[in-house]
Amino acid sequence: MSPTALLVGAVSDDTSGVTESIPASLRIVRGANRTLGRVAPSLTARLNQQLFSMPRRHAPRDWELALEMLATRRRLSDGLSLLEAGDGPTVALIHGWEGRATQFATFVPPLLQAGYRILAIDGPAHGRSSGRRADPYRFADALARVSREFGPLHGLVGHSMGGGSIAIALAAGLEARRVVSIASPASLRDVLGRYAAVMQMPPRATTRFIERFHHHVVRRGHRPVDVLELLEHVDTAALVIHARDDREVPFSDGERIAAHWRQAALMPVDGLGHRRILRDAAVVDATVAFLRG
DSSP states (O other): OOHHHHHHTOOOTTOOSTTSOOOHHHHHHHHHHHHHHHHOHHHHHHHHHHHHTOOOOOOOOGGGHHHHHHSEEEEOTTSOEEEEEOSSSEEEEEOOTTOOGGGGTTTHHHHHHTTOEEEEEEOTTSTTOOOSOOOHHHHHHHHHHHHHHHOOEEEEEEETHHHHHHHHHHHTTOOEEEEEEESOOSOHHHHHHHHHHHTTOOHHHHHHHHHHHHHHHHHTTOOOOOHHHHHTTOOSEEEEEEETTOSSSOHHHHHHHHHHOTTEEEEEESSOTTTGGGGOHHHHHHHHHHHHO
C-alpha cells in the first residue's frame, strides 16, 4: 500500500489497512529520507511531494461493475470522466485517494429509486480520468467543473479525501443543498504531517514538505486554508458518517468535522472500517434519507 494511501484515507483494493507489512520500496524511501533529509531538506521535500501526489490506479472490483452497466460513461473536454444515470435533482459522488467512481455502486440504485440524477466522478488522475497528479484541490476543481457542465447540484457525497475536497469546493463558492461526508479527514495539515512521519522525514524536511504543498496550491489559485477553518464558513446542511474502528482516518476526525460544521450531524457506525462503510446498507439508507430531507 502506498504511504499516501495510509494517510489520506485511500481506498486501495487489496490491503487491510496500516497493519500490513512494510514493503521493501517503502523501507528504501524511508532510509533515503532519513539520510538525505538531514543534508538536503529541500530536495527531500520535493521528491516526497512528487511521490505524495501520484496515485495508483486500481481496476474495479467485481461488485462495482454493475454501475458501469447501469450508467452512461461521460468524458469532459478536460479529460475528466464520470458516470451519469437517472433524471431529477443532481447528486454528485466523489471517491477518495486511489479510489474510483464505481465504488459508489451500492449507493446508486437507491438514489435512482429516490428520483435523483447521479454523477459519479473519477477524480483527476483516478479511474478513467486523465492526469498523473492529484490532491484535494484538484478534486475540488473537478466538482466545480461538473457543476458548470451539468447544472446545479442538489447533493454531494464524498468518501475520504473526496469529503475533504467537498469542503474546499463549498468554501470556494460551489453550491449544494445537502452534503454527506463519509470517513473524511479533518485536517490536510495533519495528513501531511502524518505522511512525513511515516516516511521518516527529519523536521526540517517535514517543514519544507508542508510549505511546498501550500506554495503549490497558491500557484494554482487556491487559498491553502485547512478543512476545519473552511467549514466554519459553510452553511450547507451535512451528515458526517464515520466508523469508530476506521484505522486510516481516525474517528476523531469525524467528530471534529461535525463540531466545526455548523449545520452538520454526526452518524457514528461500528465495524465498518474505512472501506466497508461504502457497502453498508444502513449507511446507504441514511445517505438517501438525508439527501431527501
